[in-house]
Amino acid sequence: MTAEQFIIDDRENNLFRVNREAFTSEDVLQRERKEIFGKTWLYVGHESEIPGKNDFQTRDVGGRPVIFNRDRHGDVRVLLNTCLHRGSSVCRHSSGNAKIFTCFYHGWAYRNSGELVNVPGNEDYKSEPAAVYKGLQSPAQVDSYRGLYFVNFDPDAPDLLTFLGEARYFIDLAADQSPEGVAILEGTHKYSLKANWKLLVENSIDGYHAKSVHHTHFEMMMELGATPPMLGKDTVNGIAPAGMGTEFPNGHATLMYPANGLPLATDSVKQTLAGLRAQAEQAFGENYANAMFGLARNSVFFPSLILIDLSFGLTLRTFYPVSASETLVTGWQIIPKGVDEEFVKYRIDNALTFWGPAGLATPDDVEALEQAQKGFGARGEVGWSDVSKGMGKPVPAANDELQMRSWWREWNRRITGEQLPTEGTSFVPFDKQGVDA
Amino acid sequence: MTSVSETPSITTRSAIEEFLFHEAGLIDRWRLEEWLDLFTLDCTYEVPATDHPDADPGLTWSLIHDGRTMLEQRVIRLKKPEAHAEFPHSQTSRIVGNVQILDETDESISVTANFIIHRAKAGKFDTYVGRYEYELVPRNSSFLIRRKRAVLAHDMLDPQGKISFII
Ligand code: FES
Numbered sequence A: 001m002t003a004e005q006f007i008i009d010d011r012e013n014n015l016f017r018v019n020r021e022a023f024t025s026e027d028v029l030q031r032e033r034k035e036i037f038g039k040t041w042l043y044v045g046h047e048s049e050i051p052g053k054n055d056f057q058t059r060d061v062g063g064r065p066v067i068f069n070r071d072r073h074g075d076v077r078v079l080l081n082t083c084l085h086r087g088s089s090v091c092r093h094s095s096g097n098a099k100i101f102t103c104f105y106h107g108w109a110y111r112n113s114g115e116l117v118n119v120p121g122n123e124d125y126k127s128e129p130a131a132v133y134k135g136l137q138s139p140a141q142v143d144s145y146r147g148l149y150f151v152n153f154d155p156d157a158p159d160l161l162t163f164l165g166e167a168r169y170f171i172d173l174a175a176d177q178s179p180e181g182v183a184i185l186e187g188t189h190k191y192s193l194k195a196n197w198k199l200l201v202e203n204s205i206d207g208y209h210a211k212s213v214h215h216t217h218f219e220m221m222m223e224l225g226a227t228p229p230m231l232g233k234d235t236v237n238g239i240a241p242a243g244m245g246t247e248f249p250n251g252h253a254t255l256m257y258p259a260n261g262l263p264l265a266t267d268s269v270k271q272t273l274a275g276l277r278a279q280a281e282q283a284f285g286e287n288y289a290n291a292m293f294g295l296a297r298n299s300v301f302f303p304s305l306i307l308i309d310l311s312f313g314l315t316l317r318t319f320y321p322v323s324a325s326e327t328l329v330t331g332w333q334i335i336p337k338g339v340d341e342e343f344v345k346y347r348i349d350n351a352l353t354f355w356g357p358a359g360l361a362t363p364d365d366v367e368a369l370e371q372a373q374k375g376f377g378a379r380g381e382v383g384w385s386d387v388s389k390g391m392g393k394p395v396p397a398a399n400d401e402l403q404m405r406s407w408w409r410e411w412n413r414r415i416t417g418e419q420l421p422t423e424g425t426s427f428v429p430f431d432k433q434g435v436d437a
Numbered sequence B: 001m002t003s004v005s006e007t008p009s010i011t012t013r014s015a016i017e018e019f020l021f022h023e024a025g026l027i028d029r030w031r032l033e034e035w036l037d038l039f040t041l042d043c044t045y046e047v048p049a050t051d052h053p054d055a056d057p058g059l060t061w062s063l064i065h066d067g068r069t070m071l072e073q074r075v076i077r078l079k080k081p082e083a084h085a086e087f088p089h090s091q092t093s094r095i096v097g098n099v100q101i102l103d104e105t106d107e108s109i110s111v112t113a114n115f116i117i118h119r120a121k122a123g124k125f126d127t128y129v130g131r132y133e134y135e136l137v138p139r140n141s142s143f144l145i146r147r148k149r150a151v152l153a154h155d156m157l158d159p160q161g162k163i164s165f166i167i
């Protein structure tokens, strides 16, 4: 990479462009590994995935193998899944329950709180490995918000709450959907894309492509008696049917729009939903309950945690690059706790019609991103992508591209050090003050 | 040690195989409306998540959990040129084997089989492998599918990335 300019942010002409090298260069990926995946807060997992003592999940977070677990006292830990001896994984299962992690290579054993407790042939060492090496390492910082656990490999990074800022209210809207809290359902969508990870960031908060890429899904919704997103008539908490995009500090962004009809909802499902809504109204006020159940939201938490909260399905996904042109995605479904089976079933079925590698929409997204990556083969001739839609509008709609520009400015700041001003002020479509009080 | 059902099956394996091969051929040839006709009205079509192959897709975040309505919609959608992941259609070739009748009553027959599906699309060649579990109901001289469950023998969908055709 010789040209150091990755984005053109032309406020005079309201043009925003991204250098396609950003999607193809291995050098850029190395910088991302250091400046982004090495220094920002990265999502690891939800507390409901390790409900009991000694439960664990193994994950790949920003390229690092980790064990996300509860130790024998019930404390949540994140341990780097690499043996201090010569590097092998100490845990090779995707999930389970274990008090001790024993490395299969030479048998060093660690307690699930990290301490190295057994070294075969210990007597052959002049200095005992346990005394020298102590135990499995953890990321520099581990913290959680509303049950979502994050790590940061940079000891100097600002804390999680500061990093999330106001954008955390969109996590609240999800976490508050049941007085008993929310949980991640069993079953994970794990799949790969032959495309750069930033294309999936863009796609996850892109309202513009919905009509073209998901045309067949919209037709299906209408056939089943539901109004597709952004095509309704109602305004919710001041958000017009076309919705709006809003940006937050640190590259987080949201697009939101009034949530429309529920396809195939039975009376019992509607009743359960009304019950959740009534409880939320009582606890947090009408305005907040409206935002929670009357608005749909796609949020990105920089760099690659996506929360899609559609009132009939709550999908969480995160993804990390394998190479400049390959990404591994993990997706989960969140469910409000304490609801009946029929409601759970309905949410699953509804969400599945759209999301996931075998859904009726996501495969088309994958196709679009893989085709874009292919198109970048011509970057020598066509060097820049356009992300200008809605730029300069006082209130960008959900199908404008403010969200992406906000994300790209943060990416650019971290990669090049260039600080560019935001386009407007952040907007939260409900009275959160009352909630905090 | 009984590995085979005590009451000998009335239905022959070759009759089941013939039905499964016919089904496979319809999907490979994209004759999806005819394929849909093989299902009962109360059918389910399931693909569990790769990390929970034994889970109930009705209560977990699976890959596919279609009832009749969604199955119809899946077929309608797949035949449209705007089903972008499948236009032009991928070419698939599937081998169904290791067919076993597990249980048989007057109303239904439970069958298991293995599958290997090769899919070619846009210069990419992917393989999907796993096990089918069927609940079939006798109909005239053949069968209808009340439940089809495709359990993938994959850790994750990599390199396949997606399941955009009928598996
Ligand atoms: S690498 Fe783990 S014991 Fe040797």
Ligand SMILES: [Fe+2]
Pocket: A203, A209, A210, A213, A214, A361, A365
């Ligand atoms: Fe999409």
